[in-house]
Every structure is written in structure tokens, then in C-alpha cells.
Amino acid sequence: xxxxxxxxxxxxxxxxxxxxxxxxxxxxxxxxxxxxxxxxxxxxxxxxxxxxxxxxxxxxxxxxxxxxxxxxxxxxxxxxxxxxxxxxxxxxxxxxxxxxxxxxxxxxxxxxxxxxxxxxxxxxxxxxxxxxxxxxxxxxxxxxxxxxxxxxxxxxxxxxxxxxxxxxxxxxxxxxxxxxxxxxxxxxxxxxxxxxxxxxxxxxxxxxxxxxxxxxxxxxxxxxxxxxxxxxxxxxxxxxxxxxxxxxxxxxxxxxxxxxxxxxxxxxxxxxxxxxxxxxxxxxxxxxxxxxxxxxxxxxxxxxxxxxxxxxxxxxxxxxxxxxxxxxxxxxxxxxxxxxxxxxxxxxxxxxxxxxxxxxxxxxxxxxxxxxxxxx
Ligand SMILES: *Cc1c(COP(=O)(O)O)cnc(C)c1O
Numbered sequence: 001x002x003x004x005x006x007x008x009x010x011x012x013x014x015x016x017x018x019x020x021x022x023x024x025x026x027x028x029x030x031x032x033x034x035x036x037x038x039x040x041x042x043x044x045x046x047x048x049x050x051x052x053x054x055x056x057x058x059x060x061x062x063x064x065x066x067x068x069x070x071x072x073x074x075x076x077x078x079x080x081x082x083x084x085x086x087x088x089x090x091x092x093x094x095x096x097x098x099x100x101x102x103x104x105x106x107x108x109x110x111x112x113x114x115x116x117x118x119x120x121x122x123x124x125x126x127x128x129x130x131x132x133x134x135x136x137x138x139x140x141x142x143x144x145x146x147x148x149x150x151x152x153x154x155x156x157x158x159x160x161x162x163x164x165x166x167x168x169x170x171x172x173x174x175x176x177x178x179x180x181x182x183x184x185x186x187x188x189x190x191x192x193x194x195x196x197x198x199x200x201x202x203x204x205x206x207x208x209x210x211x212x213x214x215x216x217x218x219x220x221x222x223x224x225x226x227x228x229x230x231x232x233x234x235x236x237x238x239x240x241x242x243x244x245x246x247x248x249x250x251x252x253x254x255x256x257x258x259x260x261x262x263x264x265x266x267x268x269x270x271x272x273x274x275x276x277x278x279x280x281x282x283x284x285x286x287x288x289x290x291x292x293x294x295x296x297x298x299x300x301x302x303x304x305x306x307x308x309x310x311x312x313x314x315x316x317x318x319x320x321x322x323x324x325x326x327x328x329x330x331x332x333x334x335x336x337x338x339x340x341x342x343x344x345x346x347x348x349x350x351x352x353x354x355x356x357x358x359x360x361x362x363x364x365x366x367x368x369x370x371x372x373x374x375x376x
Contacts, residue, residue, distance in 0.1 A: 003312060004312035004313075004314070005312060005313055005314065005353055005362060005365075005366065006314070006353065006355075007314040007315075007316060007351075007353050008194050008353070008354070008355045009355045009357050009358070010193060010194075010198070010355075012355075012357035013252070013255075013259075013355075013356070013357060016255065017251050017252060017254075017255065020251040020254065021248055021251045021252075023251075024039070024247040024248060024250055024251045025244060025247055025248065027039075027247065028243050028244050028247045033243055034242065034243050034244065035240060035242075035243065036222075036240055036243065037243035037246070038243075039243050039246040039247040039250060040058045040240075040241055040243055040246045042246070042250060043056075043058055043241075043246040043249055043250050043253075044056040044057065044058055044205070046250065046253055047181075047205055047207070048181075048207070050171075050172065050179060050181070050253075050256075051171075051179050051180065051181020051182055051187070051207045052178060052179040052181060052182040053181050053182045053187075053207045053208060053209050054208070054209045054211065054214075055206075055207065055208050055209065055210070055211065055213075055214035056181070056205050056206070056207050057205060057206040057207075057214060057217050057218055057221065058203070058204075058205050058240070058241030058246055059203070059204045059205060059206060059221055059239045059240065059241055060202060060203065060204065060238070060239045060240055060241060060242075061190060061192070061202040061203065061204045062090060062166075062168040062188060062189060062190025062191075062192060062195075062204040063090040063093070063094060063190075063204075064204060064237070064239040065188035065189065065190070065204040065205065065206050065239075066090065066091065066094040066138070066166055066188045067094040067097055067098060067237075067239075068206065068217055068220045068221065068237065068239055069164050069186050069188060069206065069217070070094060070095065070098045070100065070136070071098060071220050071235065071236075071237070072186075072213060072216045072217050072220055073135070073136060073162055075095075075098055075100050075135050075136055075162075076098050076099040076100055077099040077100065078100075078101075078132060078133055079100040079101065079132065079133050079134075079135040079136070080100070080101050080102075080103045080126050080132035080133065080134045080135060081095040081100050081101070081102055081103065081135060081136045081137070081138060082103045082105050082114075082119055082122055082123065082126075082134070082136070082137045082138070082161075083095065083102055083103070083104065083105065083114075083137070083138040083139075083140065083166075084104070084105055084106075084107050084113065084114045084139070084140050084142070084342070085104035085105065085106060085107065085322040085323050085324045085333070085338075085339040085342040086106075086107045086112060086142065086319065086322045086323075086339070086341075086342035086345055086346060087140040087142060087166070087319070087323065088140075088168070088318075088319065089323065089326065089328075090166075090168070091138060091140055091166050091323075092104075092323050092329055092332075093328075095138070100135070101132055101332060102323075102329065102332050103122055103126055103132075103332070104322070104323055104324040104329075104332065104333050104338070104339060104342075105118050105119050105122045105339070106118045106338075106339040106340065106341045106342055107142070107339075107341050107342055107345070108148075108341065109341050110282055110284075111142075111145060111147070111148070111282045111284060112142045112143065112145075112282055112295075112345055113139065113140065113141065113142055113145065113146075113147040113148065114137075114139050114140065114147050114148075114152060115341070116148060116151035116152055116154075116155050119137065119152065119155050120155050120158075120159075123155070123159050123161070134159060134161055135161060135162060136161055136162040136163070136164065137152060137155070137156055137161050137162070137163050137164075138164055138165075138166055139152050139163065139164075139165050139166065139184065140165075140166040140168075140169075141165065141166070141167050141169055141170030141173065141180065141290075142169065143169055143281060143289065143291070143292055143293040143294075143295055143318070144169045144170045144173055144196060144289040144290035144291045144292040144293070145170065145173065145281075145282060145283070145284065145287060145289040146167075146170055146173050146174070146175040146180055146183055146287055146289075147165070149163075149165070149175065149183040149184055152184075153184075162185070163184050163185060164184050164185060164186040164187065164188065165180070165183060165184035165186070165187040165188065166188055167180045167181070167187045167188060167189045168188065168189055168190035168192070168195060168204075169190075169195065169196070169290065169292035169293070170189070170196075170289070170290045170292070171189040171195070171196060171197050171205075171290060172196055172197060172256060172257075172260045172290045173287070173288050173289050173290040174287060174288045175284075175286065175287045176286050176287070180290070181207035182207070182209070185208065185209075185210065185213075186206065186207070186208045186210075186213060186217075187206065187207040187208070188204065188205075188206055188207075189204060189205050189206075189207070190203070190204045191203035191204055191205070191241075191245065191249060195292060196256075196259070196260065196263070196290040196291065196292050197249065197252060197253070197256055198252075199245040199248055199249055199252075200245065200248050201242070201244075201245055202245075203241050203242070203245040203246075203249065204241070205241070216234070219233065219234060219236060220234065220235075220236045220237060220239065221236070221237070221239040221240050222236060222238075222239075222240065223236040223237065223238065224236025224237075258356075259356035260288075260290060260291075260356075262356035262357070263290070263291035263354065263355070263356050264288070264289075264291065266291070266294070266354060266355075266356070266358045266363055267281070267289070267291050267294055267354070269360060269363045269364075269367075270294055270296075270352065270363060270366075270367055273363070273364065273367035273368070273371070274296060274367055274370060274371065277370070277371045277374055277375075278296040278297060278298050278370065278374055279296060279297035279298070279348075280296065281294055281295050281296065291354055292354075293316075293318050293351045293354060294351060294352050294353075294354040295318060295349045295350065295351045295352075296349075296350055296352060296370070297345065297348040297349055297350070298348060298350055298370075298374055299348060300374070301317075301347070301348055301349070301350050303373070303376075304350060304370065304373040304374055305317075305350060307369070307372075307373035307376065308366075308369055308370065308373060311369050313353070313365075313366050313369055314353060315350050315351060315352060315353075316350075316351045317349060317350060317351065318349065318351050319346060319349075320346060321346055322339055322342035322343055322345075322346050324338055324339060324342075325343070352366055352370065353366060
């Protein structure tokens with residue numbers, strides 16, 4: 001029996017960064033500013049540089065980041081928010097949390113991201129029905145590949161809708177010469193430990209070039225405070241990024257570019273070894289991915305996963321059901337057949353181990369096992 005392979009190896013990264021992380025944490029323990037301490041500001045400046053935008057706002061999680069965007073736009077009861085049917089549940093739950101209604105739209109076969117033509121149809125359809133007011137579009141950069149913001153922006157401008165990005169999986173990626181964080185008017189990301197840039201707990205960030213929006217988001221992050229702490233000018237929440245998490249993220253940022261390059265090398269090696277045997281993950285000319293996941297498609301998915309597991313190779317399914325078929329969200333869709341691409345991807349997708357510390361012999365061992373399992 002060969003050794004088990006971790007799906008995501010946070011220990012290898014920790015071994016590399018241990019002294020830097022310890023020093024960063026120690027400094028916070030000594031200055032004692034656990035809420036919005038200096039590390040939060042320092043991290044925000046560093047994140048804004050990577051994202052190529054003016055403002056970065058550290059928040060408590062990716063989910064909070066998305067919910068706060070909806071609060072800032074005053075989206076609520078009677079409003080429709082359009083989002084892909086194939087994504088993590090947080091994308092939809094925040095829409096319902098603010099009282100608005102999610103409208104699930106199919107993804108494109110070539111990217112697994114929001115299909116701009118399907119989006120335009122869904123908006124027209126919602127207007128025709130008349131029950132809801134189309135207000136916003138939440139694009140998702142699934143597995144780390146940025147959505148087609150040029151096309152989505154054109155649809156949103158024509159229809160007068162607000163476009164924002166759920167970039168929980170794509171921080172560090174690019175589309176053309178622009179980084180995630182500067183592709184949409186507002187972008188939200190997550191620092192959940194398993195994301196490409198992960199904290200040691202929950203965390204997230206918001207990005208925008210719009211100083212007025214940034215001020216509103218900072219106010220919402222701190223209970224809707226105005227100029228003074230107890231001057232409450234709007235409905236807010238407790239949505240702050242912890243100073244300790246900011247300190248840890250600052251240490252991890254030192255190696256982030258290197259880790260993104262390593263993820264790309266792993267993806268290219270998988271691509272080379274698996275081409276012709278399985279459907280490879282989507283790539284787009286001119287875009288880079290943050291490779292939050294490396295998802296292949298295979299017809300006999302469950303059998304392949306079981307064979308890999310028997311050899312100590314873990315896999316995961318992101319995600320087994322599109323959201324319009326989830327029990328909690330079924331009432332917002334029209335059931336099986338509504339989103340054919342989302343449904344087909346959910347039936348066949350399989351995520352292989354992906355992290356920057358996956359060495360070439362391990363990638364080879366995994367790929368060989370996948371090839372053998374698909375032909376068995
Ligand atoms: C992880 C994730 C979120 C939520 O982020 P948290 O920090 O875990 O709250 C939202 N959307 C997508 C697509 C995600 O992958």
C-alpha cells in the first residue's frame with residue numbers, strides 16, 4: 001500500500017513559512033490591536049496592489065463580503081439577482097439572506113462560468129414576468145478562472161444592472177492584462193483556508209476603484225458606523241477581518257506569486273498526462289487561473305473516484321448538485337432540465353488533488369491512476 005496523498009497540503013506551506021508566521025503572530029500579541037489593527041491596513045494595501053485597484057477592504061469571510069455588497073447596493077425584497085446555477089452555495093444564500101430572489105442562469109460549456117447569452121435571456125424573461133425587478137448580476141470565477149467580464153458588463157450596461165464578482169476561488173488570476181479585483185465594479189474574495197490564498201480561519205476581502213462605495217462597505221463592516229463609532233448611519237454588520245488573520249495572510253503573501261506559478265505547473269503537468277483520456281479543465285486564451293480546483297470530467301465518475309480512493313488518492317466533487325436542484329433552493333428554479341450545462345457538469349466533474357506543493361512524481365502517480373481507472 002502506497003502512502004495517502006493529501007487533497008490540499010497546508011502542512012507543506014506551513015513548514016516553509018513557520019518562522020515568518022510565528023513572528024507576525026507574535027507582533028500582534030504584543031501590540032494587542034486585535035480588531036482592525038495595523039496588519040489589516042497593511043494587508044489591504046498589499047491586496048489592492050495585487051488586484052490593481054484603489055481600494056481593498058478586509059472582511060470576515062467570502063460569504064460576508066458578498067452579503068455586504070448586496071447591502072451596500074440596497075438590494076432586497078422584490079429584487080432579482082442573477083447568478084450561475086453551478087457554484088458554491090454561498091453565492092445564492094446571501095441573496096436570500098438580504099430578502100432578494102436568486103435567478104439561476106446556466107454556465108457556458110467552455111468555461112463553467114456564467115453564459116452571457118443565457119444571462120440576457122434570463123433577464124428578459126424576468127422582466128416579462130414582471131414579478132421581480134432585475135437589479136444585479138453576481139458572476140463567479142469557478143475553480144479560479146475569471147468569468148467573461150467584458151461580455152457580462154455589456155449585458156449589465158444594456159439592462160442597467162449592477163455587476164459584481166464572486167472571486168472567492170480566483171484571487172491572483174488575470175483576464176487579459178487585468179487582475180481579479182479590477183475586472184468588475186466590485187469584487188469579493190475569500191481567505192477560507194483551502195482557497196488559493198488561505199488564512200488560518202475565516203477571512204475575505206472586497207475590491208473596488210470607487211472610493212464612495214468603499215466608504216459604504218467599510219461602514220457596513222463596522223455596524224454601519226458613520227464618522228464616529230456610535231453614529232449609526234446605515235444598517236451594518238460585524239464583518240471585520242481579524243488582525244491575526246491579516247498577519248498570517250501577510251506572511252503568506254510573500255510566497256503567493258510563487259505558489260500561483262507552482263499551481264500552474266501542476267495544472268500543465270496534469271493536462272499533458274491526461275489529455276485524450278478525460279475532459280480537461282477549461283482554459284481561456286489570455287486568461288490565467290488561480291487553480292483553486294483542478295476539475296476533470298469523466299463519464300464513470302463515481303467508479304473512477306472509488307478506484308483512486310482505494311489507491312490512497314483523494315478526490316472531491318465541486319459540486320454534486322447545481323443550486324436550482326438543491327432542496328433549499330428548488331423553489332427558485334423550475335427543476336431538472338432548467339440548466340442543462342450546469343446539470344451535465346455536476347454529473348461528471350471530479351476534482352483531483354491540487355496545491356502548490358504537489359511534486360512531479362506525485363502528479364504522475366495520480367495521473368497514471370486516473371488514466372488506468374477511466375479505461376478499467
Ligand atoms: C468559498 C466560496 C465562498 C464563500 O467564502 P467563505 O469565505 O467560505 O465564506 C463563496 N463563493 C464561492 C464560489 C466559494 O468558493
